[in-house]
Amino acid sequence: MHCPFCDxxxxxxxxxxxxxxxxxxxxxxxxxxxxRRFTTYERIEEFFPRIVKSDGSREDYKREKIRRGVELACTKRPISTSEIDEVVDNVEQKLIELSRKEVSSDWIGSTVTKELRDLDPVAYIRFASVYRAFNEIQEFLAEVRELDVDEPSRE
Ligand SMILES: [Zn+2]
Structure with missing residues (x-):
């Protein structure tokens, strides 16, 4: 590891x-x-399961794809970049803990939805409306009613 100060x-x-x-x-x-002293971070390379899409086709797991979806849902919301990263980190962590070779895209969608639900009501609804199949309007309304509609307090 080269020294960043004197090389x-x-x-x-x-x-x-x-x-x-x-x-x-x-x-x-x-x-x-x-x-002089400096800090480095090493990240363990993970083996992620392949993603099974709703049409049955498979694709490689891509962190960026999840991140883009989360970012889109969080547009113009009081959510920091590190909070977005944390949502994606949490989803990845759960994905790894499954220790499966294949995981459905539905699983990814509902896991992201749960994470966003804890973070921001608007981002949650946006994401859920795109990624989650609300089979009946009643289920959707029940979800909305359960939400705390107050703005989360932020400094
Ligand atoms: Zn040096």
Whole structure:
């Protein structure tokens, strides 16, 4: 690992810490040349299941695809980029925990929907209306009634 300050070709790890879920490792490094310290993050490469679409075709899992859907649902809502990342991280975490070779796109859609429900009522409704099949209007109305319509308080 090159030093970002003096470009020395080596660095010494002075501390390593795994994140709570064990999927990322934070390392403090020290340059033996200029003695400055910097931090690196290592992310474990995951093996994601393939996604089975509603027409039965399969495609590779793509984080960007989920992220775009979430971003779209959160347009003009008081939601930060890191909150969007957290939604996608949570969905990925659950996807990995399933430990299956294939997962339906419906599962992805309903998992994202649940995450958004906790985050923002408008983003939730937007996402749900696109990705989730509300078979009966009653079910949809019940969902809407259950929502807390107050704006989430934010500083
Ligand atoms: Zn250096």
């Amino acid at each position: 020395h070709s080596d660095s010494r790890v002075v501390d390593s810490r795994a994140s709570a879920n064990g999927r990322k490792v934070r390392r403090r490094r020290e340059c033996p040349s200029c003695e």
